[in-house]
Amino acid sequence: MNIFVLMKRTFDTEEKIVVQNGKVSEEGAEFIINPYDEYAIEEAIQVRDQHGGEVTVVTVGNEDAEKELRTALAMGADKAVLINIEDDVENRDQYTTAKVLAEYLKDKEADLILAGNVAIDGGSGQVGPRVAELLGIPYVTTITKLEIDGTNVKVVRDVEGDEEVIETSLPLLVTAQQGLNEPRYPSLPGIMKAKKKPLEELELDDLDLEEDDVEAKTKTIEIFLPPKKEEGKILQGDISEQVKELVSLLHTEAKVI
Amino acid sequence: MARKVLTLAEVRDGALRNVSFEAVAAAKTIAEGGEVVSVVVGASVRSLANELIAYGADRVVVVEHEKLATYTPDGYAQALQAVVEQEKPEGIVFGHTALGKDLSPKLAAKWQSGLVSDVVAVEETGGNIVFTRPIYSGKAFEKKIVTDGFMFVTVRPNNIAPLEKDESRAGTIVDVQVDIKDLRTIVRDVVRKTAEGVDLSEAKVIVAGGRGVKSAEGFEPLKELANLLGGAVGASRGACDAGYCDYSLQIGQTGKVVTPDLYIACGISGAIQHLAGMSNSKVIVAINKDPEANIFKVADYGIVGDLFEVVPLLIEEFKKLKVHS
Ligand SMILES: Cc1cc2nc3c(=O)[nH]c(=O)nc-3n(C[C@H](O)[C@H](O)[C@H](O)COP(=O)(O)OP(=O)(O)OC[C@H]3O[C@@H](n4cnc5c(N)ncnc54)[C@H](O)[C@@H]3O)c2cc1C
Ligand SMILES: Cc1cc2nc3c(=O)[nH]c(=O)nc-3n(C[C@H](O)[C@H](O)[C@H](O)COP(=O)(O)OP(=O)(O)OC[C@H]3O[C@@H](n4cnc5c(N)ncnc54)[C@H](O)[C@@H]3O)c2cc1C
Numbered sequence: 242m243n244i245f246v247l248m249k250r251t252f253d254t255e256e257k258i259v260v261q262n263g264k265v266s267e268e269g270a271e272f273i274i275n276p277y278d279e280y281a282i283e284e285a286i287q288v289r290d291q292h293g294g295e296v297t298v299v300t301v302g303n304e305d306a307e308k309e310l311r312t313a314l315a316m317g318a319d320k321a322v323l324i325n326i327e328d329d330v331e332n333r334d335q336y337t338t339a340k341v342l343a344e345y346l347k348d349k350e351a352d353l354i355l356a357g358n359v360a361i362d363g364g365s366g367q368v369g370p371r372v373a374e375l376l377g378i379p380y381v382t383t384i385t386k387l388e389i390d391g392t393n394v395k396v397v398r399d400v401e402g403d404e405e406v407i408e409t410s411l412p413l414l415v416t417a418q419q420g421l422n423e424p425r426y427p428s429l430p431g432i433m434k435a436k437k438k439p440l441e442e443l444e445l446d447d448l449d450l451e452e453d454d455v456e457a458k459t460k461t462i463e464i465f466l467p468p469k470k471e472e473g474k475i476l477q478g479d480i481s482e483q484v485k486e487l488v489s490l491l492h493t494e495a496k497v498i
Numbered sequence: 499m500a501r502k503v504l505t506l507a508e509v510r511d512g513a514l515r516n517v518s519f520e521a522v523a524a525a526k527t528i529a530e531g532g533e534v535v536s537v538v539v540g541a542s543v544r545s546l547a548n549e550l551i552a553y554g555a556d557r558v559v560v561v562e563h564e565k566l567a568t569y570t571p572d573g574y575a576q577a578l579q580a581v582v583e584q585e586k587p588e589g590i591v592f593g594h595t596a597l598g599k600d601l602s603p604k605l606a607a608k609w610q611s612g613l614v615s616d617v618v619a620v621e622e623t624g625g626n627i628v629f630t631r632p633i634y635s636g637k638a639f640e641k642k643i644v645t646d647g648f649m650f651v652t653v654r655p656n657n658i659a660p661l662e663k664d665e666s667r668a669g670t671i672v673d674v675q676v677d678i679k680d681l682r683t684i685v686r687d688v689v690r691k692t693a694e695g696v697d698l699s700e701a702k703v704i705v706a707g708g709r710g711v712k713s714a715e716g717f718e719p720l721k722e723l724a725n726l727l728g729g730a731v732g733a734s735r736g737a738c739d740a741g742y743c744d745y746s747l748q749i750g751q752t753g754k755v756v757t758p759d760l761y762i763a764c765g766i767s768g769a770i771q772h773l774a775g776m777s778n779s780k781v782i783v784a785i786n787k788d789p790e791a792n793i794f795k796v797a798d799y800g801i802v803g804d805l806f807e808v809v810p811l812l813i814e815e816f817k818k819l820k821v822h823s
Contacts, residue, residue: 254635255770265638332645335603336612361635361751361774365615367603370571374607379682380571382600400596401699401754402746406687419735419752420745456646458612462628463641473782473797475789481811483801487783488815490799495781497703497760498727498819 242294242389242411245349246285247342247356247368248313250306251275254361260464274309277357279424280417284387285355286317287422292389294352295319299345301338303327307440314435315427321440326455329445334457335363339371341455344448346376351412358383358416366416373414381407383418500532501649503589504559504581507538507550508597514538514546516700517593517653519553519660524653526554526661527620528589528627535559535585539577541567544671551669554661558671559585565678568688572681574601575608580676582609589649594755595699598652611648618657618757618778635751635774655699656757657778691746696730698749703729704758706749706776709736710765710786710805717743719809720764726816732756732776734766750775764805768793785809 252258253271260266274282285296297320298313300306310321324341326333346354354376356369366382373380385404386397389411398405399418427435445452474490476483491498503525507518518536525534536555538546540562547558561577578601582590590605592598594616606613618639619630629642629651644650698704705724707717717731724731732754733747749756751774761779766772768784768791776782777796784797785805794800801808 252634254637254774258634258637260638265634334612336606336610339603339607359751362633364631364633364635365603365613366599367606367613367615370600370603371607374604380604381683383596399745400688402692402744402748404689404691405685406689407683408686409683458644458646459614459642460645461640461642462626464633464638465641466638467636467777470796470798473784473794473800475794475800475802480801480803480807483803484808484811484815487799487801488812488819491760491781491783492819495760495798497781498816 242288242292242352243350244285244289244294244296245346245351245354246278246281246296246298246313246318247354247372248278248282248298248300248309249275249357249360250300250302250309251360251362258466260466263464265464272305272309274312275357275360277359277417277419280419280421281355281357282313282316282318283422283424284417288353288387288389297322299324299342301326301341310440311435312427314438314440315431316425317431320438323440323442324448325442326445330452330455332457332460334459335365335367335371336458337455339368339375341445341448341450342368342372343375344450345443346372353411354414356414356416358418369414369416378412378414379409380414380416381409382416384415385418385420387415387421500530501528501588502533502535502585503529503591504585504587505534505536505555505591506578506593506598507536507546508593508595509538509540509543509546510697514549515593515595515697516660517595517655518550520655520658521591521593521653522550522554523660524617524620524651524658525589525591527622528591528649530622533557535587537561537578537581539566539574547671551667552663552665554667556669558669559674560671561674561676563676563678565681568685569597570681570683570685571601571604572683573678575604576678577676578605579608581674584674587648592652594652594654602650602652606650609648611650612644612646614642614644614651617651617653620658632778635770636777654755654757691744693746698730698732698747698754698756701730701756701758703727703760704732704756705729705762705764706732706734706766707737707742707764708734708766709740711737711742714742716806719806719813723762723809723813723816726813727760729758729760734772736766763793763797764809766793767791768796
């Protein structure tokens with residue numbers, strides 16, 4: 242089976258966010274594989290181990306993403322592809338990313354494409370379904386279970402807590418929800434092997450795309466931190482006094498009750 | 499510049515979800531005096547059209563087909579495609595719900611359009627329609643504009659106030675016929691986990707429990723408090739993983755994103771993935787026995803103490819307040 246994973250390198254949002262010159266500062270920031278993409282990578286590896294084939298992890302990003310791609314290879318993916326459009330496209334949004342990914346994938350005859358359901362930094366959840374539509378294949382988002390039998394696929398989809406059991410068929414794109422699996426840690430031999438696995442680097446030119454074809458349709462005009470909340474009030478004194486005070490504050494100060 | 503704006507209404511258990519009305523309010527701002535047309539899709543949904551008009555829609559387009567009884571991306575995309583071809587709107591607003599999140603990127607790709615997802619505020623400033631949305635798991639916000647094509651957005655439930663309901667408003671209702679075919683995904687079964695009653699994403703008050711609640715029985719006082727306040731019970735992943743409650747109650751990045759007026763977090767440490775789902779709440783109360791717990795950093799009011807002592811006392815106090823007012 243020909244399996245592709247769409248992986249994004251993201252800012253670790255556990256870290257403090259600093260806005261500088263209208264941008265989120267990357268200085269000293271930690272970057273990680275988007276957590277939902279780890280589920281996608283793990284699932285891809287499991288599907289390959291069960292059905293045979295090959296897993297290729299693809300990312301649109303700059304050369305810094307090589308580190309995360311190597312991690313994916315160390316987990317067990319077979320190949321990695323970095324599509325570096327940094328110097329070619331100035332204005333990017335989800336339209337850009339999806340178009341670039343679809344252009345790369347269109348002649349790859351993918352049977353199964355896995356993505357994360359959402360990136361924890363950009364947070365739009367658009368890229369997976371957009372790519373499926375551009376490729377003309379069906380998709381199922383936020384899946385927690387995947388069963389493949391020939392070209393028939395049974396998927397469990399998380400719908401705001403309810404579960405949908407969905408039947409569909411390959412070729413297919415799915416987006417991973419937490420609960421799909423437990424992503425493995427790269428093993429030491431895995432890390433050694435990863436160094437020798439192929440990591441291809443492509444640019445916009447290689448995809449026969451021009452900047453105009455992928456230019457963003459939306460634009461960020463400002464990034465800001467939420468207004469600093471006044472220091473929360475930690476109540477003091479006897480617990481029953483605190484509770485009385487809390488109820489009174491909610492009633493008279495916050496006016497929510 | 500007046501524009502025609504479409505909204506997609508969302509139906510759950512035969513009724514419109516509140517986000518449908520919030521989408522109409524957002525559409526009014528985007529329309530800048532232009533027409534707002536709400537679309538309602540399903541097997542038998544015509545009777546819901548009047549309520550959309552009461553909430554501000556100028557016109558309602560009804561698309562009925564037996565194959566639209568359950569949501570599928572292909573079915574709904576065919577329905578919306580037909581409406582958009584007929585109406586030629588310049589803006590489109592969906593809710594940022596499971597359905598809206600699933601469908602909007604497909605349509606945006608089909609229409610070669612941008613899409614601003616998870617919008618919490620819409621305003622007209624300096625000749626632009628500006629959309630505000632959370633990024634970095636809610637730790638920052640960005641303001642976006644659309645530079646080319648449709649103004650296509652999804653709005654986070656419970657953030658944009660609906661317009662005042664006015665039953666005397668008049669509007670027209672039209673039908674659009676579609677042939678729904680070639681559905682490539684089929685919903686075989688729906689396992690309902692979510693409780694009847696208050697929809698978490700629409701609740702004004704949420705009492706949420708974490709691993710600190712320690713057992714399923716431990717959730718009982720939280721339920722009592724939520725009932726008393728007319729709210730709903732939520733949970734952290736920690737509580738769900740421990741089996742104290744169902745995953746359908748989960749709040750956070752993986753679970754539901756909520757914006758109630760009042761969020762009471764009991765025995766929840768405040769991991770970023772949890773905060774991503776609730777930090778936009780208007781007032782946050784934290785009850786935790788660890789004074790260093792991260793949840794206190796986002797709380798407006800905090801009580802450092804044992805939730806099993808605090809919650810019953812809270813119930814007593816709220817009861818007294820109810821009697822007095
Ligand atoms: C230098 C730079 C400038 C940018 N400028 C802007 C800007 O002005 N406005 C703006 O909106 N965005 C901008 N972006 C962000 C970028 O366009 C988005 O982050 C990207 O399109 C993904 O959107 P998202 O984060 O919402 O991902 P989501 O749609 O939430 O991601 C869902 C899933 O799609 C897949 N995916 C997402 N992104 C990628 C990727 N890059 N490679 C492979 N798979 C992926 C993953 O599987 C992921 O889990 C910029 C990025 C860079 C690096
Ligand atoms: C990709 C990913 C997605 C995730 N998505 C989500 C999500 O959507 N939602 C989510 O919630 N989590 C999510 N998580 C998990 C998250 O990281 C935390 O593990 C989880 O939120 C912890 O739950 P908790 O606060 O209940 O448990 P803990 O962190 O164990 O905290 C329990 C708290 O209870 C307090 N406590 C204990 N006893 C008492 C008592 N008697 N009285 C008062 N306080 C007491 C303790 O002091 C402690 O602070 C996600 C993680 C990942 C990796």
